[in-house]
Amino acid sequence: MSVIEKVCLECQRPVFGRADKKFCSDGCRNAFNNKTNAPATNYVRNVNNILGRNRRILVSLNPDGKNEVHRELLLKKGFDFDYYTHSLTTKCGEHYQFCYEQGYLQKKDGSVRLTVSIDEH
Numbered sequence: 487m488s489v490i491e492k493v494c495l496e497c498q499r500p501v502f503g504r505a506d507k508k509f510c511s512d513g514c515r516n517a518f519n520n521k522t523n524a525p526a527t528n529y530v531r532n533v534n535n536i537l538g539r540n541r542r543i544l545v546s547l548n549p550d551g552k553n554e555v556h557r558e559l560l561l562k563k564g565f566d567f568d569y570y571t572h573s574l575t576t577k578c579g580e581h582y583q584f585c586y587e588q589g590y591l592q593k594k595d596g597s598v599r600l601t602v603s604i605d606e607h
Contacts, residue, residue: 515522544588
């Protein structure tokens with residue numbers, strides 16, 4: 487009867503201890519999980535960075551909670567219209583996009599109406 491020796495999923499060294507142990511050390515476990523999760527983590531980090539930048543731009547251009555600016559100004563400051571956290575259609579049929587609590591409505595004339603939504607929950 488031969489004994490099957492388990493090896494670390496990260497470094498391939500022998501693993502000793504519990505029967506369900508997969509790694510030889512915490513360092514190898516962390517390295518393995520970081521490599522495994524890196525693509526998803528990087529994607530989420532990049533999206534969060536874009537959303538944060540969009541929000542900061544809206545906050546800087548909307549100090550009073552209601553303002554109107556031209557779309558070109560937002561683009562010049564680095565705003566990315568493809569990224570927003572959620573959208574809302576009003577009873578009048580206006581379609582607002584939001585970066586967290588900061589909202590905007592793109593108008594046909596190239597202007598953008600800025601607003602702030604306070605969540606009452």
